[in-house]
Amino acid sequence: MSTRNLDAVFAPRSVVLVGGSPRPGSVGRAVLQNLRNGGFKGPLRLVNPDYAELDGVQASPDFASLPEPPDLIVVTTPPPTIAGVIDAAGAAGARAAAVITKGLGRGPGSLRDHAEQAARRHGMRLIGPGCLGVLSPHVKLNASFAPQALAGDLALLSQSGGFVSSTIEWATAREIGFSGIVSFGDMADVDVDDLLDHFAIDRRTRAIVMYLNAVSDAPRFLSAARAAARAKPVVVIKGGRHAAGARAAATHSGALATSDAVYDAAFRRAGLLRVADLADLFAAIETLAHVAPTSGKRIAIVTNGGGLGVLAVDRLIDLGGRPAQLSDATIDALDAALPPDWSRANPIDLAGDATPERYEAAVAAALADAQVDAVVAIHAPTMLSEAAPCAHAIAAASGRARGRTYPPKPVFAAFMGSETAPRRILEAAHVPFFRTPESALAGLMHLVRHVEAQAALVETPPSAPESFTPDPARARAAMDDALNTAREWLSPTDVAEVLRAYEIPVLPHAVVDTPEAAAEVARGFIRAGSAAVIKIVSPDLSHKSAVGGVRLALDTAEAVEEAARAMLSRVAARAPQARIEGLLVQPHVRPDDGVETFAGLFDDPTFGPVVAFGAGGGAVEIVRDVALALPPLHHGLARELIGRTRVGTVLAGYDGAPAANVDAVAQTLVKLAQLAADMPEIAELDVNPLMVTPQGAVALDARIRVRLAPRNRRAGPANLRLAIRPYPKEFETGLTLADGSEVLVRPVRPEDEPQVAAFFRAVAPDDLRQRFFTPVKEVPRPFIARLTQIDYARTMVLLAIDQRQRILGLAQIHADADGVEGEYAILLRSDLKGRGLGWRLMRTLIRLAETERLRRITGQVLAENSTMLSMCRALGFTVKVDPDDVGVRLVTLELGRGENVRAVAE
DSSP: OOOTTTHHHHSOSOEEEESOOOSTTOHHHHHHHHHHHTTOOSOEEEEOTTOSEETTEEEESSGGGSSSOOSEEEEOSOGGGHHHHHHHHHHTTOOEEEEOOOOOOOSTTSHHHHHHHHHHHTTOEEEOSSOOEEEEGGGTEEEESSOOOOEEEEEEEESOHHHHHHHHHHHHHTTOOEEEEEEOTTOSSSOHHHHHHHHHSOTTOSEEEEEESOOSOHHHHHHHHHHHHHHSOEEEEESOTTSSOBOOOSSHHHHHOBHHHHHHHHHHHHTOEEESSHHHHHHHHHHHHHOOOOOOOEEEEEESOHHHHHHHHHHHHHTTOEEOOOOHHHHHHHHHHSOTTSOSSSSEEOOTTOOHHHHHHHHHHHHHOTTOSEEEEEEOOBTTBOHHHHHHHHHHHHHHHHTTSSSOOOEEEEEOSSOSHHHHHHHHTTOOEESSHHHHHHHHHHHHHHHHHHHHHTOOOBSSOSSSOOOHHHHHHHHHHHHHTTOOBOOHHHHHHHHHHTTOOBOOOEEESSHHHHHHHHHHHHHTTOOEEEEEEOTTOSOGGGGTOEEEEEOSHHHHHHHHHHHHHHHHHHOTTOOOOEEEEEEOOOGGGSEEEEEEEEEETTTEEEEEEEEOSTTHHHHOOEEEEOSOOOHHHHHHHHHTSHHHHHHTOOTTOOOOOHHHHHHHHHHHHHHHHHOTTEEEEEEEEEEEOSSOEEESOEEEEEOOOOOOSSSSSOOTTOSSOOBOGGGOEEEEOTTSOEEEEEEOOGGGHHHHHHHHHTSOHHHHHHHHSSOOSSOOHHHHHHHHSOOSSSEEEEEEEOTTOOEEEEEEEEEOTTSSEEEEEEEEOGGGOSSSHHHHHHHHHHHHHHHTTOSEEEEEEETTOHHHHHHHHHTTOEEEEETTEEEEEEEEEEOOSSHHHHHHHO
């Protein structure tokens, strides 16, 4: 993942079109016209050996004939020529290419592969191939065959060219502009991850809108998406929501999880605002174009139609909002301004003859109410209530309130008539305009969801659990026999052993060979006061009840023996090919003893391990009450997962029934997520039912399917397939300084932000200058937020903390997109130098880089920073003068397979 050279795409100093054509209707001609008509101020040239000029633009026969190297080339030549064009452009000094040509194929040896290799040889960035092109309205660049777009603060990223064109047309009609627009095509080089990184830090971009068909690299995508969503709203619409359908799986967890449901869980975890269709997307864009995010759900509705207000309240509740309760002071203010028969409640009904004065008074009073977070003003056309004057009144009330409250409370307007004037009036006043109350409320709730997602983004579960003590070695030993014999399904005894290793309660049971032995085991359960359950044990039967392989509530040993004989006969007839390994006997738990839920794991081909939770029992796949989440989880995330199901409401108690132990369910989900993180061998796991009572939760039945897993590239315990890396507790370590004092070195957490800010305040200005290469009066909060809210995948930040909980030093390493090279930075408190902390932090960084399989560490050091340069030389770094700045030294340490770690540790 890299933003390298993307400035050459969105702010090029010069542009060269390769493949311009005079032929009407050709892509080359359309791109040339757009480049000229867009108003790009830099040099615009052509490379075309067949023409001396096209449409007044001078053409050169080749790149060597150009007066200067181009920043950006735009290519529309036939597929076989693309690699050669990129190679020649790179040799001439080009920094980036947008390849509009499609049909280059895929895979090793394809034309696409050759083009990608040519770009890599010269360090060029490649957009496409097969893309619509690039638009950067602020520099008046339209290097595409899409319509011209207005300049603004929304970035538009899309895997669909048609989506780009239609969105530009819609936005232009509403005077909504963009900071950048990219149709990224086949993503041979620059992909959605790179673009999210670029626009996340782009000062001209306030929000990002994205159309996706699929994600190719889940960890990279989620890493970039989470980083972008922390900085600004990111709205996503995904195509092909129902294309995959239900997956073919042997467990309920897998069968209930569609591909789209997993994408939804991933978007939720990344803090993205997902919308379902273009109408919903345009509502989100309308909102983001005019209003800052808001967190409140208490909405006041002002309307000139009582029925419209009632429908609006219904829709608001459907979307998760709440009608605001008007304060007594607001009621009094409205009594003084409205007719005596007004509704005296929310919705505030102004009646069909509502005047502008009523609208202004009602909106102003609602905005002044501390119990109101936002206002939706609805206007229906009548002969007695003119739209434009009412729009002016709403805009005036919103403008006055904006100057008095911070953050300002948003006002949304829904004008249902066909007049165009209200839109111009309201949008000029930064009041989002909609044609229906439903779309206005949807747009408003997008803002609320964005703020809620920010809170979830700073939730970072640890890689090592703190509330229970799992035994991974015990669990793996239980799986070894199946793995060593290529058997997919664990035996019931091994399943129970795996769950017990992670402190998940299971019922006592025994696996026996004969009906007589089943009766003998059952006799013990019956004597203890419980009926018995028997189940067939077979690796070939995914769902035992479907072939009559389950009998419940058997209250005598004789009944157990009789039922077991009948079961063996019945299963033999219905599934003659199934291998029967015995009978499982366990105590019976009555359904009315608690609530039947299910919990499980499955491996998604894109996002890896996924946790599933929902209503359990025999009808689990018919009821289909399920919610998904990506591990790792902690208690809060698990509770949120439970809350997204209908059975979660049941667990809270109803009709006088006591509440079940939801905390026990949440803890079980945390344990399963940890199991997924530790055991990549688990392909599918079902606990169904997971019986939940007021006292706790117990697994009544469970199945686990295993497979051989690839070796993890990290030394830590995290599963290589995890899309989100957990907090790497394994990197916590202690250091002894030269004066004998002890410090803790650990990865940074989001909650460290105040302490990190205090650390920077304790660093002298000259030390900050040497770190940032420029005078720094105060380190800005957004920088500190990015430093503390990392995903541990690309960036690792280590804090050195003393016994007084002061941060003494900070060390950072940021890996490149390929995980080959990491750039380091170290900073110490100025008043605590001379204790050997810098050396020890650098050694810790080197060990971490070796663990992460990086091949080299690089850095930039001011030539005057003799202390850092001496340390780098002593540790084996090469030191060279930066060819672009003689005042800077480039330092590099080549890493081996442990040699450097041993050397610096000695």
